[in-house]
Amino acid sequence: MIAGDRIWAVVPVKRFSAAKARLASVLNTGERSELARIMFEDVLDPLEQCHDIFAGVLVITSDPEAAALVRRRGATVLSDMADHGINAAITRAVQYIQAHAGDGLMVVPSDIPQITRNAFVQAAAAIATAPTLAIAAAVDDGGTNLFACQPIGAVPPLFGPCSFDRHRRAAIQAEIAVQVLRLLELSLDIDRPENLLTFLTLESSTRTHEFLSRIDVVERIERCRDAANGALDRTIVRVSG
Numbered sequence: 355m356i357a358g359d360r361i362w363a364v365v366p367v368k369r370f371s372a373a374k375a376r377l378a379s380v381l382n383t384g385e386r387s388e389l390a391r392i393m394f395e396d397v398l399d400p401l402e403q404c405h406d407i408f409a410g411v412l413v414i415t416s417d418p419e420a421a422a423l424v425r426r427r428g429a430t431v432l433s434d435m436a437d438h439g440i441n442a443a444i445t446r447a448v449q450y451i452q453a454h455a456g457d458g459l460m461v462v463p464s465d466i467p468q469i470t471r472n473a474f475v476q477a478a479a480a481i482a483t484a485p486t487l488a489i490a491a492a493v494d495d496g497g498t499n500l501f502a503c504q505p506i507g508a509v510p511p512l513f514g515p516c517s518f519d520r521h522r523r524a525a526i527q528a529e530i531a532v533q534v535l536r537l538l539e540l541s542l543d544i545d546r547p548e549n550l551l552t553f554l555t556l557e558s559s560t561r562t563h564e565f566l567s568r569i570d571v572v573e574r575i576e577r578c579r580d581a582a583n584g585a586l587d588r589t590i591v592r593v594s595g
Contacts, residue, residue: 360409361458361478361504363401364447366440367394367415374465380547380574392561393544394420396467398427403471407478409456414443444511451506458484458504461511466499467562468539468553477502480533484508487525488533490540491518494549499540503530547575 373390374381381389401411411429415421421431432450434443444461451459458481460474473490477500480488484504492499496516503509508530512520525532542552544562550571554563 360456361407361460361481361502362447362451362454362456362506363404363408363411363460363462363474364444364451365394365397365401365411365413365462365464366434366443366447367413367417367420367464369415369417369437370394370419371417374545376545377547377550379578380550380571381569385569389544389562389565390465391419391423392565393467394464395423396560396562397462397464397469398424398429400469400471400474401429401462402427404474407474408460410451410454412447412450414447440513441511444513448507448511456506458502459506460502461498461500461513463499463543465543465545466540467544467560468542468556468558470539473500473535473537473539476537477535480535483531485528485530486533487521487530488535489518489521490535490537492543493541494543494545497543499543500535547578551575 370387370390374386377386412432413420413424413429414432414434416434416437424431432447434446448459460477477488480486481502481504485508486504487509488502489498490500496518498513498517498521501511501521509521509525509528512524522532542549544550544553550566554566554572557563
């Protein structure tokens with residue numbers, strides 16, 4: 355492992371059936387569930403290439419399909435049947451890792467399928483000198499698309515909209531060094547239809563890219579836009595009339 359540190363990767367995973375509700379205008383329920391599963395697999399792929407970085411990969415989830423998938427890949431599953439949200443899940447993961455002599459923590463979202471080993475290498479290097487927090491911002495809502503810290507628990511999980519600034523402020527107040535990870539592959543998560551279009555421009559060799567191309571999601575988004583513009587035009591005509 356890099357610098358001899360015992361860093362654990364933690365991937366919180368929502369139930370696939372409840373994921374990505376904001377994509378309902380272009381994907382039906384089954385497609386959103388399938389997308390969530392496929393994106394998760396695309397995140398697991400580069401994690402499996404990082405045995406030199408991670409002491410272990412821990413997935414915390416209440417989804418039985420996700421848990422079965424993780425076990426087949428040889429990673430560790432922590433059940434989250436209480437399902438109290440991402441921050442509570444990460445807090446449970448921290449407790450597990452501390453009990454297994456972990457030194458560092460790297461929280462990886464399950465909806466950034468474009469991520470590669472390079473991001474994990476850079477994040478691990480950024481927290482090689484403790485105490486340090488390394489974070490990457492989501493460009494859409496100011497959330498946090500990767501969170502790494504050493505020692506574990508140095509900064510509490512504060513995920514949600516604008517969490518990047520909350521994490522950074524918490525680290526500064528605790529006098530912990532902050533390293534900002536500015537990588538294109540860490541800037542995008544997939545929550546809204548426009549995020550799908552941005553993702554497809556990356557032309558990644560992922561299951562997610564193949565799935566979205568196969569169902570022609572670009573055409574669906576364009577039809578939704580045309581319908582929305584048409585409705586707006588009709589509203590303007592009624593008002594002006």
